[in-house]
Amino acid sequence: MTGLALAGCGAGGADAGNGEEVVEITLSGPNQWNNNPSSFGPAWEDMVARFEEAEPNIKVKTTVLPIPTFAQTLSTQLTAGTAPELVFNQAPHSPDQVVNLDEYMAAPSPYSDADTWLDSFDQKYFGTGNAGSKNAAGNYEWAPLNLVIIGVYYNEEIFEEAGVTAPIETMDDMMDACVAIKDAGYTPFAMDNGWLGQGWTLSTIESMLVDKYADELNQFAPDGSPGTSPQVSGKSISKAVLTGELSPLETPEIAESLKITKDFFDACATPNWSGIQGGAAFIGNDEWLSGKAAMSYGTNFAANNLEDVDWAYGTMPFPTITDETTSLSDNTPARFGAAPGGTSYMIPATTEGAKLEAAVKFLQFVTSAEGNQEWMNNSGGIPATVDGEPAPGLEGLMSGEWFNSPTIPALTLTPKAKAGQALYTGYLLGDKSLEDQLVEMQEDWTQASQEQAADGGWTEDWAQ
Known part of the structure; x- marks a missing residue:
C-alpha cells in the first residue's frame, strides 16, 4: 500500500533524510x-x-x-x-x-x-x-x-415494486412489508451468520422495551461515582445484573425482545442466513449489493460501497416496537445514537x-x-x-429519535471469551428453546458483569 512501511522492522535503522532514525x-x-x-x-x-x-x-x-x-x-x-x-x-x-x-x-x-x-x-x-x-x-x-451509527438501507426500486413506503415506522408495518416484498420475489432483509445482525436487532429492541427502568437503574455517574449519567452507565448495568435488578430470567422485557427478534428473522431475514459468512460493509453484503434484497443493515461507513450499484437507495431507522406488537411496550421510539464505537x-x-x-x-x-x-x-x-x-x-441516519442515544444502552453483555461470537443462532433457528437461551444469557450477563467489576477494581459489596 502507498506510503506504508514493511512489517517486522524495529524502531531504528532507517534514516528519514534528516539525520534521525525512522x-x-x-x-x-x-x-x-x-x-x-x-x-x-x-x-x-x-x-x-x-x-x-x-x-x-x-x-x-x-x-x-x-x-x-x-x-x-x-x-x-x-x-x-x-x-x-x-x-x-x-x-x-x-x-x-x-x-x-x-x-x-x-x-x-x-x-x-x-x-x-x-x-x-x-x-x-x-x-x-x-x-x-x-x-x-x-x-x-x-x-x-x-x-x-447504523441504520436500515433500503432499495427504493424494490420498495416501489412491492408497494412499500419508507420509512417503515413500526414493527407491525415491517412484518407487513416483508410479506409484500417476498410476494414481489425478493428477500426482505439481507442477513448473514455474523454477530452484528443479531446483536444490532436484539439490542435495539431491548433498549426500547427496558427504557421504562432507566430511572431506577441509573445509580452511577460517568466516572463511576454515586450519581446519575445521561445514559445509564456500564457500572449501573453491572450492578443491576449482579443484584438481580435486571435479569434475563426475571425481567420479562428481555424474553419478549428475544421473541420479537426471532419473529423478525423468521419473517424477514434471508432464508439461509446461518450459512452465509458475515463480512464488512453491509450485513448480508453480497445479496444486498446484487439487488436481490430490499433492505440491509449498514453503518454510515457502508454508503461508499453503493457508488457502483445501478439502483437508488435510501436510509431509515429500525422500526419502533409499539404496544400494538407487545403489551410490554410503552412506545419508546427506536434509538441507536451516534457513538464513538466506530473506528x-x-x-x-x-x-x-x-x-x-x-x-x-x-x-x-x-x-x-x-x-x-x-x-x-x-x-x-x-x-x-x-x-x-x-x-x-x-x-x-442523523435525524430524529434514531440519532439520539438510548437511555439504556445495548444489553448484549458478553464475556470476554465469547467476544465476536453469534450467541443467538440456535434460538433464532429454532434449535434452542427460549428458556435455554435465557439461562445462557443470565450466565453470560453475570460473567461479563463480574469481569467489569474485577477490571474496574470496584469495592462495593455487590461487586465482590
Missing part, C-alpha cells in the same frame, strides 16, 4: 469499509500517507483482520504481550493491558488548537459527558477517529519509548481536523471532535 509502528484492526482482505481502502491509505508526510520520522503499517475473528486475535495478542502498537479498541482486554492515556488527554495535541487533546473532542460523545469514554478503572485508554484505537501496554510516542502522535493526528476531515469525507464519517463536519449524504 520509527515504524503497526496498526491492526477489522476492515469496516470494504471486503478487501489487505487494505482499508484509498481513504485510509491517503490518511496514513498524509501523517507520514507530517511526521517523516514515523512510518505506519496497517494489518487488516477479518471482522468475525479480529476480537479474539487481538485479545490473544494483548494477553501474550505480542500485540502491535495500535489495536482496535473492541478487543476484550483488561485495563492493565493497554496504555492509560489520561496524561496525554490532559495535555495539548500538536494538531489541535484546543487547550488539551481531550478538549478537542465533543464531550457528549467522548469525554466528561459520555459514560462509555473511560474503562472500568476510570481511565481513558482509546481515542475515537469518528462516530458510528477507535488504543495502545498496548507493551508499547514503550519512541514507538509509544509515535503511536500517540498518530492518534492525535487522525483525531484532528487536519488529519481526519478528508478521511471522513471519503469514508462516510461522522466527527467525534468539535471542529469536524460529517460526510455528506448521511441525513437519513
Whole structure:
C-alpha cells in the first residue's frame, strides 16, 4: 500500500533524510469499509500517507483482520504481550493491558488548537459527558477517529415494486412489508451468520422495551461515582445484573425482545442466513449489493460501497416496537445514537519509548481536523471532535429519535471469551428453546458483569 512501511522492522535503522532514525509502528484492526482482505481502502491509505508526510520520522503499517475473528486475535495478542502498537479498541482486554492515556488527554495535541487533546473532542460523545469514554478503572485508554451509527438501507426500486413506503415506522408495518416484498420475489432483509445482525436487532429492541427502568437503574455517574449519567452507565448495568435488578430470567422485557427478534428473522431475514459468512460493509453484503434484497443493515461507513450499484437507495431507522406488537411496550421510539464505537484505537501496554510516542502522535493526528476531515469525507464519517463536519449524504441516519442515544444502552453483555461470537443462532433457528437461551444469557450477563467489576477494581459489596 502507498506510503506504508514493511512489517517486522524495529524502531531504528532507517534514516528519514534528516539525520534521525525512522520509527515504524503497526496498526491492526477489522476492515469496516470494504471486503478487501489487505487494505482499508484509498481513504485510509491517503490518511496514513498524509501523517507520514507530517511526521517523516514515523512510518505506519496497517494489518487488516477479518471482522468475525479480529476480537479474539487481538485479545490473544494483548494477553501474550505480542500485540502491535495500535489495536482496535473492541478487543476484550483488561485495563492493565493497554496504555492509560489520561496524561496525554490532559495535555495539548500538536494538531489541535484546543487547550488539551481531550478538549478537542465533543464531550457528549467522548469525554466528561459520555459514560462509555473511560474503562472500568476510570481511565481513558482509546481515542475515537469518528462516530458510528447504523441504520436500515433500503432499495427504493424494490420498495416501489412491492408497494412499500419508507420509512417503515413500526414493527407491525415491517412484518407487513416483508410479506409484500417476498410476494414481489425478493428477500426482505439481507442477513448473514455474523454477530452484528443479531446483536444490532436484539439490542435495539431491548433498549426500547427496558427504557421504562432507566430511572431506577441509573445509580452511577460517568466516572463511576454515586450519581446519575445521561445514559445509564456500564457500572449501573453491572450492578443491576449482579443484584438481580435486571435479569434475563426475571425481567420479562428481555424474553419478549428475544421473541420479537426471532419473529423478525423468521419473517424477514434471508432464508439461509446461518450459512452465509458475515463480512464488512453491509450485513448480508453480497445479496444486498446484487439487488436481490430490499433492505440491509449498514453503518454510515457502508454508503461508499453503493457508488457502483445501478439502483437508488435510501436510509431509515429500525422500526419502533409499539404496544400494538407487545403489551410490554410503552412506545419508546427506536434509538441507536451516534457513538464513538466506530473506528477507535488504543495502545498496548507493551508499547514503550519512541514507538509509544509515535503511536500517540498518530492518534492525535487522525483525531484532528487536519488529519481526519478528508478521511471522513471519503469514508462516510461522522466527527467525534468539535471542529469536524460529517460526510455528506448521511441525513437519513442523523435525524430524529434514531440519532439520539438510548437511555439504556445495548444489553448484549458478553464475556470476554465469547467476544465476536453469534450467541443467538440456535434460538433464532429454532434449535434452542427460549428458556435455554435465557439461562445462557443470565450466565453470560453475570460473567461479563463480574469481569467489569474485577477490571474496574470496584469495592462495593455487590461487586465482590
